[in-house]
Amino acid sequence: MNWSAYPDANGHFGPYGGIFVSETLMEPLSELTAAYGKYLRDPDFLAELDADLAHYVGRPSPLYHAERWSRNLGGAQIYLKREDLNHTGAHKVNNTIGQALLAKRMGKTRIIAETGAGQHGVATATVAARLGLECVVYMGADDIKRQSPNVYRMRLLGARVVAVHSGSRTLKDALNEAMRDWVTNVDNTFYIIGTVAGPHPYPAMVRDFQSIIGREARAQAQAMTGRLPDALVACVGGGSNAIGLFHPFLDDAAVAMYGVEAAGDGIETGRHSAPLCAGRPGVLHGNRTYLMEDGDGQITETHSISAGLDYPGVGPEHAWLKDAGRVNYVSVTDTEALEAFHALTRTEGIIPALESSHALAYAMKLAPTLDRERSIVVNLSGRGDKDINTIATIEGIHI
């Protein structure tokens, strides 16, 4: 299988992906596809992107051998890809830098975005501030409550944060509202989608911007251990940090991959955010993919301790990688993610985001099953400062 040949010209990953939007957006999407195709091969664009990633974001991010944690777990060596050390504290900025440079080249003066945990919103507000572009971020009213530090950060950066009160008042509703804004202001507005979902070309474009994670990790692992890792682990909400890590390794058949979804209270309770583990294919937000829906095709409410994973869909490339059997999709509960959060914080002095804690929790299960000579790369996609209020509340502490 030639993994990098996908998506096809119409944005399909096998039966998944595609373009499912109202007619008004069809032409703007094909303009975006054309512009992206052009600048992806433009040396000036790529040079500017590389320079920004190096000097503004702080790339390459380190690959860190978590020796003490690995020893405690008594199995494979765990290496952390430190996306938490990027400017703005998560992998999201890799993509917003790229899309904002594209917006500027396309002559757009206004940037909009949706956000769940607020990491993508902050990363978008950051690049908009730097490029002097107007910025509006849509965020579910419930997420605004649980991620207030990020809301304030976006406002400091000059973005207007719009609370979305419709539907489940979380990420999916923010995405609906951003789409409504885009269809209304399509002439001057660039919609920076934060994950590998949405209509074509977003899943491919966001993947390409995030693939720097995997390209670096591949070279770093080889330099540090003399070979490729045995396994990769990343959390999957929409799936942008996971595809960024996985994609450059897809042709390396010996590298096992684990995408970790949020099981919330447990898959069996129905209160979770794990469409790949427990959903079925359908169409939402511009693409065909696995969804959490009821028997009538209505999208159901999701649950996760982590706002960034609280989404009923997933990027179409993940849907396809699942069906093809190339990536194993697994899930961990809120409780398991919290245990991993504390374990990493106390053992390695690194406070991880609750999203990334899902990947860490699965690594805690996987590492002891492999011998010490083996290595696992875990994508530490974001830092946990934004989550300390959530954690403190759960533990009954007032800060």
Next chain:
Amino acid sequence: MSRIGKRFEALRTQGRKALIPYITAGDPEPSVTVPLMHALVEAGADILELGVPFSDPMADGPAIQAACERALRHHVSLHGVLDMVRAFRERDGETPVVLMGYLNPIEAMGYAAFAESAAAAGVDGVLTVDLPPEEAGDLVQRLRNHALDPIFLVAPTTTDARMDRICSAASGFIYYVSLKGVTGSRTLDVGSVSAMLERLRNHTDLPIGVGFGIRDAESAAAVARVSDAVVVGSVLVNKLGDLAAEADRINTEVPALLRPLRQAMDQCAE
């Protein structure tokens, strides 16, 4: 010829334009819908557009979004909507009914099962907002097998090349979205609508309906002058929302909003 085709043919002979009200099925509660459909016909509707509630109506504004939420509180499903059409057909075998909604409920039912049940229930056309012709081949085929009209949108951003593609997939009528935005947006600009329809008529002989942004008799009459049909939705849906707690007033007050539009459109036709 389909019921939709026949209806446009009859109107053309009379020199009149079609008035197409939109309501969301099951809004604000399921028992309201069928009597309201009959009342809208009595108030001058030529074709009925019945919204299939969806949890994530991405192309709709706050009015229809709220309508979907009201209907979904009563768990109105696509099966339930087809039951309403079947009940409507017991008393009205003439007025065409177009379902308007999003793809996922149809995906969940399955294209073949949907086309068969919709035709059996008495549906005439299907407009799936988030399904452009590029992705619609399979569903269009299933609809055609059951003599259902696939209805597609054309927008202000649509290029001539896309117009060809859309018009060759469509039957019944073409739905022109009068402005860049969601349903219930600001008022439309009749001049630019007229210019766009002129371009569109180079690509099709199908009747053209115009929707989004029509809110009163004046805008309805202005649009009727340049199009074949006028679609009015959010104004009615807002009223349904206002009357959600007093459902007994719906059947008089909602059709009452339609009558002035009918009158203005017929006056301008004379």
